[in-house]
Amino acid sequence: MKRRTEWLVSLPTVAWLGLFVVIPTLLVFVIAFRPSNPYGGIGRGWTLETVRALAAPGTLVIAWRTLWMSLLTTAISLVLALPAGYTIARAPARWRNRLLLLVIVPFWTSFLVRVFAWRSLLHPDGPVKRALAALGLVGPQATLLYHPAAVVLVMVYTFLPFTILPIYAAAEKFDFRLVEAARDLGARPFQAFRKVFLPGIRRGVVTAVLVVFVPALGSYIIPDLVGGPSSEMIGNKIAQRVFSDRNLPLASAVSAVLVLAVLAPLAAILALQRKGKKSDIVIGEAP
Amino acid sequence: MKRSRFPIAVTALVLAFLYLPILILVANSFNPARFSSRWEGFSLVWYARLFHSPEIWEAVRNTLIIAVSATAVSVTLGTMAAYALHRWAASRLQRLHYTLIYQPLVVPEILMGISLLMAFVAVGLPLGLFTIFLAHVTFCVSYVAMTVLGRLQDFDFSVIEAARDLGASPWQAARRVLLPLLMPGIVSGALLAFTLSVDDFVVTFFVAGPGSTTLPLRIYSMIKYGAPPMINALSTLLLAVTLTAVLLSQRLASRRS
Numbered sequence: 001m002k003r004r005t006e007w008l009v010s011l012p013t014v015a016w017l018g019l020f021v022v023i024p025t026l027l028v029f030v031i032a033f034r035p036s037n038p039y040g041g042i043g044r045g046w047t048l049e050t051v052r053a054l055a056a057p058g059t060l061v062i063a064w065r066t067l068w069m070s071l072l073t074t075a076i077s078l079v080l081a082l083p084a085g086y087t088i089a090r091a092p093a094r095w096r097n098r099l100l101l102l103v104i105v106p107f108w109t110s111f112l113v114r115v116f117a118w119r120s121l122l123h124p125d126g127p128v129k130r131a132l133a134a135l136g137l138v139g140p141q142a143t144l145l146y147h148p149a150a151v152v153l154v155m156v157y158t159f160l161p162f163t164i165l166p167i168y169a170a171a172e173k174f175d176f177r178l179v180e181a182a183r184d185l186g187a188r189p190f191q192a193f194r195k196v197f198l199p200g201i202r203r204g205v206v207t208a209v210l211v212v213f214v215p216a217l218g219s220y221i222i223p224d225l226v227g228g229p230s231s232e233m234i235g236n237k238i239a240q241r242v243f244s245d246r247n248l249p250l251a252s253a254v255s256a257v258l259v260l261a262v263l264a265p266l267a268a269i270l271a272l273q274r275k276g277k278k279s280d281i282v283i284g285e286a287p
Numbered sequence: 288m289k290r291s292r293f294p295i296a297v298t299a300l301v302l303a304f305l306y307l308p309i310l311i312l313v314a315n316s317f318n319p320a321r322f323s324s325r326w327e328g329f330s331l332v333w334y335a336r337l338f339h340s341p342e343i344w345e346a347v348r349n350t351l352i353i354a355v356s357a358t359a360v361s362v363t364l365g366t367m368a369a370y371a372l373h374r375w376a377a378s379r380l381q382r383l384h385y386t387l388i389y390q391p392l393v394v395p396e397i398l399m400g401i402s403l404l405m406a407f408v409a410v411g412l413p414l415g416l417f418t419i420f421l422a423h424v425t426f427c428v429s430y431v432a433m434t435v436l437g438r439l440q441d442f443d444f445s446v447i448e449a450a451r452d453l454g455a456s457p458w459q460a461a462r463r464v465l466l467p468l469l470m471p472g473i474v475s476g477a478l479l480a481f482t483l484s485v486d487d488f489v490v491t492f493f494v495a496g497p498g499s500t501t502l503p504l505r506i507y508s509m510i511k512y513g514a515p516p517m518i519n520a521l522s523t524l525l526l527a528v529t530l531t532a533v534l535l536s537q538r539l540a541s542r543r544s
Contacts, residue, residue: 006375010384013368013428017387020425024402031405041408083294084301099298101537106305108529110486112506113522117308119510120315120519127311157308160301189291211393218395220489225510235397242401242493248408255401266393 025259032253040246050253059237063257066233069148070216073155077163077212078205080156085167085204086197090176100168107161115225118154119145122226146228154222159212166211170204171197206268214265218258234258313526316519333520343521346505353416353501354484357423362477364424365431366469372432373439391429399426400493407494414496422494423484430483431476438472471539478536482529 032050035043053059088099106114121128122144132138144150178200182192198205220235227233234254241251319330337343368388375381391399403422404414412418446468450460466473488503495504502525509518 083297
C-alpha cells in the first residue's frame, strides 16, 4: 500500500525526466553515428564519419580553449567569492540579509540583458575603453570586445553570485572562534584563513567550484556576444553545426564530447553530496 | 582582536562590479543618443519606440503563454516530487528520483537544448510553442522540487497522521493540512519557475520554431542585428518587473516566517 503511494507520487516526474532528459541524452550519442541528410535532418544507416571529423585539429584547439577558459573563470570567481562569502557570513544579522539580497538580485535579472550590458561597456565607444585609454593603459585603437579576456571577464561576472552563495552557506555554519584561537596562538591573518577557515568550509568550496566550472564548459551566449573567432568555445561549435550547417549528427558528436567532459565533475558532486547530510547548494533561494 | 579589512574591501568591489553594468544600462535607456557613448539629455524616446513595436508585443505574448503554462505544470509536478523525495528519502526509488531531478540543475543548458532538439526531430514533433513549453517544464520542475524540498526539511509528518486519526481522508489531509503548510515553498518555487521560463534563452533557441519567438529570442536578435538603445529601455523595464517580484517574494517570505 505504502509502496504504491510512493510510486504514484513519484511517477509523474520520473516519467517526465526519463522522457525529456534521459532518452534525449542517450539519443545524442546515437545520432552522432548517423549520417546527415541534405535537408538538415538525420539520415538512414550508420557511419563513423562524424567521429572522424571530431579528431580534426580545429576541434581539439576549441576543446582545449574551453577547458582553460572555464578553469580560469572558476579560479577568478573563487578568489573573489571567498572574501565576499566570509564577509557576508561575519556581518551582523541585519546586514547579512541585505548583502545576500544584493548578491541574489543579479541572478534574478535577465542573463541576456547582463551580457548585453557588458557589450556596451566594453564597446570601442564605451566607458571602460575610454577610461582605460584616458589612463594610457590601452591605445586608442585597442578593442576590448572579441577577446578571450572579455569572455572570461563576463563569465566571472555571471557566475560570481553562484560561487558566493555556497561559500556563504558553508561559512555561516563555520565556528569563527577557531580562527580567533589560531590568531591568539600567533597565526597571521592569512595563515588563519588558509589553515583553519578554508579547510572548515571545504564542502562549500567544492560545490562553488563545480557550479561554476560545469556550466562554464557549456557556455554559449557569452563567447557568442562578447567573444570573437579567437575565443570560440565548444558551445559555439554546437550551435554552428545546428544553425549554420544544419548538420545534426555532427552537432550530436560535439555534444557527446561535452556530455562526457561534464560527467566527471558531476559524478564528483553527487559523490560528495551523498556523503554529506544536507545540500550546500542554494539556488535562487531568498535568504 | 583586530580584524582584517581586506575581505570587506573585496566584497565592496565585488558588489560594485555586479551593479556597474546594470546601472549604466538603466542610465543609457534614458539617453536619446543613437550610440550611447555620450550623454545627450533625458528622454523617453526609446520607451515610446518600444511600445510601438508589434514584434515586441508578439514576443511578450508568447513568453507569457509559455511561462504561465510551464509554471503551472512544473509547480504541480515539482511539489509532488519534493513530497516523495522527503517522505521516502531512504528508498532506492527516491535516490534515483533525486539523481534525475538533479541533472537539469547542473548540466549546461546547451546540452539540454541540443538533446531535446534531437528528440523532437527524431519523433517528428514540429518545433514551436509546444516544444518550448515541454522544454521549460523540464528544467523548471527541478528548481521547483529543490525549492519545495528546502522548505520540507523541517516538516513534521505527524500533523498529517494527526489529521488522518481525526478522520480526514488522505485527499482532505493533503489539501487542508499539507498544502497550506507548504504554500510559502510552493509560491517561491512558482516565482522561480516563472522567472526562469521568462528569462531562458539557450534552451528556447534550440527548440523554437517559426512563429514562436519569445522575448529573450527577440532581445538576442536585436543585439545581433542592431537596435541597441531599444534594448536598454526593454531591459530597464524587465529589471523593474523582476525587482518588484523579488521584493514581493521577500515580503511574503518574512511574513510567513
